[in-house]
Amino acid sequence: MLYREAGDFSTSYTADSQTFPIRFDRYRYYFILVVAFLVIPFFVNDYWANAILVPFLIYSIAAIGLNILTGYCGQVSLGTGGFMAVGAYSFYKLMTAFPEISIMLHVLLSGCITAAVVTLFGLPSLRIKGFYLAVATLAAQFFLVWMFNKVPWFYNYSMTGMIGSPERTVLGIVVTGPNTDAWAKYFVCLIFVTLCGIIARNLTRGSVGRKWMAIRDMDIAAEIIGVNPLKAKLSAFAVSGFFIGIAGALYFGVFLGAVEVTEAFGIEKSFMVLFMIIIGGLGSIFGSFAGAAFMVLLPVLLKNVFVGGLGWPTDLAAHLYFVIAGGLIIMFLILEPHGLAQLWRLAKEKLRLWPFPH
């Protein structure tokens, strides 16, 4: 028997509301944590860190952030790229203005600043819904990118208009700048992913998460039950912004090292993160990880198979990426709105009863 739920009974409500109520899932989770923290850092090389692991971890944080807003609270946002830029520029300003303070703290502060900005852009959600809200967040996206291009204070009046992260250390280890080791980049991102994952899980399993979902499923009934729609929606924007800001800070400071805002945080970024949560699964933390992994791995896979293996030109493989991603998004939207996470659940359900399906 590979996987079992039968015979695994919760004997208390604490046990029942655990993150992983099934023992097997819990062990797998601990196993992943041990491997991620204690094994991978010793083996990771530049290619694995820069092409796969670091972007996967950072996009996971962004996807969790957007999933809280869109998947859990039902507020569609196309401003993710712009909001990540807020995190990136906050981080840049903080780390250049206060070099003596730990950048770990700066990352968290960038998250807080982004939370405030996103909450501000969330105010229209109290009046408008769905398509109109999406357009409003799209406006935020363009406004923010324009602002970071236009106001030289944000890029410290540099000639190129770009921002670059100076070298900073944590406990003597270089974590930003060109001399950062692959494992250090990976480790910093891993710490924040773990933190964000735990926070997101705690919020979504309790009453805050229920408020968000109630607003998403039927806002009028939610209000009559006692959910304050203003607080519920704005808290979703704030929490979402916190995560997306952290993702933006890491994307700029740790992953790329230097960015130009239009290129790094344009509208494509907003769509990319949105695709991640659609493919991974709306309203699922696991789905956020799955979607991020999928969108990061797919181009790498295509490149290795078609360019490396079959000798196709690179741009053809890149086009194939869009075709596959686009097709999958349409498929998931129509057939399985809960994405990969739901497919995973269904597979587990089959496995659980295997080999006796009835």
Next chain:
Amino acid sequence: MNNVSQDHFVTADGRSIGGALMEMQNITLRFGGVVALEDISFDILEGEVRAIIGPNGAGKSSMLNVISGFYVPQEGQVLYRGSLRPAMKPFQVATQGIARTFQNIALFEGMSVLDNVMTGRITKIKSGIFSQMIWKGRAEREEIENREVVEKIIDFLEIQAIRKTPVSRLPYGLKKRVELARALAAEPSLLLLDEPMAGMNVEEKEDMSRFILDVNSEFGTTIALIEHDMSVVMDLSDRVVVMDYGKKIGDGTPDEIRNNQEVIDAYLGVSHD
């Protein structure tokens, strides 16, 4: 002025009914040119089952919406526990101990039965978002306390087996029951039920009637319910308000209503033709 401690009496089946919990005074509600409620006054006594009946479009649901703060009447006032209720948002009304179900089921379709019912306890939550982020301590304790209350309600309404089922997969009759569970989770002083038995078969109606009577007698919850089935209304309720075209045309015990000529003409006569 009505005093809550005044004129208590005990019903034939041993329930104690007290002074006015809620008083509607000269309520008028208009939607543009449509007058949904016209100068309606009635009260709901503490501990009673109060029925509101009337043909379709009479304004019954509008009345419940006024009580739960969803519609604001143009004229008239609402007294709750003897004092004038100021203008309130629906979520503030909920914190005063008023819970309801809807004529067209309004469950959270993307959530499990358990989460739906747990959401009913939202007004009891004290821990803030930061404490819930960390989960340990107050947030967790509160979650467990609420879960215990919710499990009692789940047992009471006999929906243990579907606890973890997404409500979107439930049949209509069970959805109605889950919606009742969600309302009960708030441990309301006043429970408003908008056609709790509409569209149910005889067996389901009997179950629902039993639950309503049990809620009233075991928890002492005051209930105001809208119902079409006359035999159900006569069995369940202590007093009945009859409405027609936005006006109140009768108010009294089921026996009085049955013998009221105006009511017979306007409503009972029509439906028993």
